[in-house]
Amino acid sequence: MNELSVSKHKSHRVLxxxxxATEPEVKGILPQCIVSIITVSRKENQKAGLSGVLAYADxxxxxVLEGADDAIERLLHKLKKDKRHKNLNVLVxxxxxxxxxxDKPLKLEPALQSNDxxxxxIRENFTSLENSTITPQKVIERAVSKNPxxxxxxxxxxERSEKENEEFPFSSCEIKLKAWPRFNSKLPPREFMELCALxxxxxxxxxxxxxxxxxxEKELNQVLVQLDNAKLLAVNKLLSSPPVEKLERAGRAxxxxxxxxxxxxxxxxxxxxxxx
Amino acid sequence: xxxxxxxxxAIIGHVGSGKTCFVKTLSEITPVDTDVESSVNIGKxxxxxxxxxxxxxxxxxxxxxxxxxxxQSRYTFxxxxxxxxxxxxxxxxxxxxxxxxxxxxxxxRFFKIKENAIPCIIGISHAENADPEMLDQIIDHIQxxxxxECVMAPVVPVDxxxxxxxxxxxxxxxxxxxx
Numbered sequence: 086m087n088e089l090s091v092s093k094h095k096s097h098r099v100l101x102x103x104x105x106a107t108e109p110e111v112k113g114i115l116p117q118c119i120v121s122i123i124t125v126s127r128k129e130n131q132k133a134g135l136s137g138v139l140a141y142a143d144x145x146x147x148x149v150l151e152g153a154d155d156a157i158e159r160l161l162h163k164l165k166k167d168k169r170h171k172n173l174n175v176l177v178x179x180x181x182x183x184x185x186x187x188d189k190p191l192k193l194e195p196a197l198q199s200n201d202x203x204x205x206x207i208r209e210n211f212t213s214l215e216n217s218t219i220t221p222q223k224v225i226e227r228a229v230s231k232n233p234x235x236x237x238x239x240x241x242x243x244e245r246s247e248k249e250n251e252e253f254p255f256s257s258c259e260i261k262l263k264a265w266p267r268f269n270s271k272l273p274p275r276e277f278m279e280l281c282a283l284x285x286x287x288x289x290x291x292x293x294x295x296x297x298x299x300x301x302e303k304e305l306n307q308v309l310v311q312l313d314n315a316k317l318l319a320v321n322k323l324l325s326s327p328p329v330e331k332l333e334r335a336g337r338a339x340x341x342x343x344x345x346x347x348x349x350x351x352x353x354x355x356x357x358x359x360x361x
Numbered sequence: 362x363x364x365x366x367x368x369x370x371a372i373i374g375h376v377g378s379g380k381t382c383f384v385k386t387l388s389e390i391t392p393v394d395t396d397v398e399s400s401v402n403i404g405k406x407x408x409x410x411x412x413x414x415x416x417x418x419x420x421x422x423x424x425x426x427x428x429x430x431x432x433q434s435r436y437t438f439x440x441x442x443x444x445x446x447x448x449x450x451x452x453x454x455x456x457x458x459x460x461x462x463x464x465x466x467x468x469x470r471f472f473k474i475k476e477n478a479i480p481c482i483i484g485i486s487h488a489e490n491a492d493p494e495m496l497d498q499i500i501d502h503i504q505x506x507x508x509x510e511c512v513m514a515p516v517v518p519v520d521x522x523x524x525x526x527x528x529x530x531x532x533x534x535x536x537x538x539x540x
Contacts, residue, residue, distance in 0.1 A: 265515040269496050272517050275529040282480075282536035285513060298536075349366055349448070352419040353535045357528060 096154035099185065099210060100161065101177035103147050103224065104170035110144035115236070118169045119193065123240075127191045135160065136186040138194040138203055141236075142229055146170055147197070149177075149206055151185055176224065177210045185209075195236035197225050253290075253306050260309065261287040261319045280308060289323055366423040370534070371443045372413070373430045373468050374453035375461075379486035379521035380429035381413045383453065386527045387427050388415025412439055432464055437471070444472055449480040449534035453521070456488040460499055462506045469510045480537035481512065482530055484519035491518070 108116040119141060130136065135152035150157060165173060185206040197203050211224065262284045272278070279298040299305045312318050372380045413429030428443045430436070450472055454460060465483075474481045483503055488496055496518070503516050515533070520526050 262513075265513065267500065268515065268517045269493060269500055270518070272519055272526050272529060275532055278515070278517075278529055278533040279536045281515065282533045285537055296536075349368060349419070349423060350535060350538055352423050353425070353531070356417065356419045357532045357535065 097151065097181050097184065098154045098157045099149070099151045099177060099179060099181045099206065100157050100175065101147070101149045101206070101210070101224075102164070102173055102175045103145055104164075104173040106141070106144050106146055106170055107168060115141060116169075122169065123191065123193050130160075130191050133160065134188075136189050136191065138186070138192050138197070138200060140194045140197050140229070147224065149186075149203060151181070154180070179210065181210075183209070193236050193240055195229075197229050253302075255290050255306075255309060255313075255320055257290065257323050258320045259287050259289050259323050260284050260293060262312070263317050263319050266312070266315065266317060277308065280305070281312075284318075287319075287321075367426060368424075368446050368448035369426045369428055369443055370448055370531075371428050371430050371450045371472060372453060373432055373450060373472070375432040375455070375458065375464070377458065378432070378453035378455045379484075379519075380431075380453060383451070383521035383527060384413040384415040384427050384429045386521060386524055387417065387531070432468065434467065440471055447472060447477070447479055448538070449482075450474060451482050451484055451530060451534070453484045453486050453519075454499070454503070456485050456491050456496065456499065456518075460502055462502060465503065465506045466510055469506075469512055474514075475510060475512050480534040481514040482533060483507070483514055483516045484521075484530070485516065486519055486521055488518040489520065 106116050106118075108118055110116075123139065126139070130150070130152075133152060133156040135150050135156055137148060137150040140147045150160065161175075164170075186202045189202070194200050194203065207224070262281055265281060265285070266273075276298040283293060283296055283298070294302060294305065297305045299308070309318065313320065372383050374380050412431070413427075415427040417425045417427065419425065425448060428439075430439060430443050450468075452465065452468060469475065469481075472479060485491075485496070485499060485503075500516050507514055507516075517530075519530065
């Protein structure tokens with residue numbers, strides 16, 4: 086049994102609904118939209134301080150959410166307009182002083198009957214409803230997956246994507262080389278020299294990315310990490326993003342077709358690009 | 362050169378540092394060869410008595426002039442001409458010759474490398490078979506001069522005969538330019 090914690094929100098609200106998926110049901114298969122629903126919802130809900138579970142079975146979604154009253158209200162408004170489901174039926178909507186899901190991020194739950202947080206929630210909230218034709222048992226039956234392996238695969242896929250997309254620690258920073266590295270054997274590759282030259286003056290990471298001399302963002306980030314580990318980088322948080330025009334102009338340097346004929350820098354870049 | 366955008370790249374260094382070779386490597390056109398046979402034993406048969414010159418045409422209206430600038434202070438009249446519209450500077454030292462720190466400082470100051478934020482690279486030529494410790498010492502000396510002059514510039518071994526290396530240095534200078 087989970088330990089229920091007291092909600093830190095004065096206006097803590099819990100909400101549970103069932104809805105019918107608009108995507109045609111394929112027996113035993115999760116709808117295609119479920120990955121994007123979970124990925125986006127998890128991020129958005131985390132920002133809004135919401136937690137809960139989402140389940141799917143036999144063409145129906147069941148979701149339980151808890152969090153601040155205004156956050157729940159905003160999300161409910163969005164859910165009612167979401168075209169991925171219809172016939173949204175709110176089964177529980179009340180204020181609560183308890184935090185049932187312990188601030189855990191939204192989870193795709195294949196087996197609601199074994200989810201302790203959900204069971205406690207149902208026990209405390211659903212049985213109090215009168216004149217309801219949908220019993221807690223029916224709710225659980227309706228939302229228990231016949232193919233829990235799929236849900237677990239989806240969760241693993243989302244975890245992998247989230248790891249890959251983890252923001253690079255310097256992405257909202259200004260970067261500057263404190264000193265040129267020491268080259269005492271031979272001249273390093275062109276890309277490395279160009280990177281060091283670009284960061285020899287302070288430059289915002291988004292601008293640096295637009296001028297990336299490497300083939301990929303991953304390679305650029307690896308080299309920046311190496312330079313940082315060698316204590317050659319000064320990294321400072323950016324107070325605001327570089328203006329869009331500057332980003333677009335920096336990006337133009339990478340395309341020979343869009344070289345600005347009036348600019349010596351871009352002409353030289355284009356010339357050197359032809360020499361390779 | 363009417364209606365042309367024209368900038369200069371200075372290749373600065375003493376006799377035997379590789380200026381002539383470097384200019385030749387970079388130029389699109391055959392440079393004006395001002396070499397004559399040397400009357401003094403300087404370790405090679407010819408020496409430049411004027412100035413090595415080459416040019417890269419970026420397009421019909423834009424060119425980079427490449428000037429091999431002698432490092433001796435009696436050539437300051439040439440230095441003054443090259444300093445106008447200076448785009449970048451590459452200072453070359455021959456690994457096998459002794460390093461004169463005062464010369465380096467004089468060049469950095471005269472060409473206003475720090476003052477005008479001129480992209481600058483220090484190249485050490487003839488270092489292919491250099492003793493690593495000796496090379497380290499030379500790099501240390503050069504770094505110390507740069508720090509004293511508040512100039513941040515890479516110090517790199519370079520082969521002036523290599524087109525690939527010459528292009529890498531040009532590319533690096535271009536990336537150092539503030540757009």
